[in-house]
Amino acid sequence: MPVMLNIFLDDAFIYSNNIFFGKLPEAYAISDPIVDVMPIIPLLFFLLAFVWQAAVSFR
Structure with missing residues (x-):
């Protein structure tokens, strides 16, 4: 598991x-x-x- 985490963090840094x-x-x-x-x-x-529905009072 630490190896996979290390690979993930190296890729994230790149x-x-x-x-x-x-x-x-x-x-x-x-x-x-x-x-x-x-x-x-x-x-x-x-x-x-939402703006449109507010304009027509949420019918």
């Missing part, structure tokens, strides 16, 4: 600065800011549903 964001190829580097925001879009639709 990828610690790259957990959430990947690097796009250079050809798509111009769209990098847009790609960083895209995973948030479904959450915005979810919040929009």
Whole structure:
């Protein structure tokens, strides 16, 4: 078990600065800011549903 934990921690250290964001190829580097925001879009639709229901008094 300590060996597996050591392997896991070594991998976590190597990828610690790259957990959430990947690097796009250079050809798509111009769209990098847009790609960083895209995973948030479904959450915005979810919040929009609550705002809409609040506007119609949660019928």
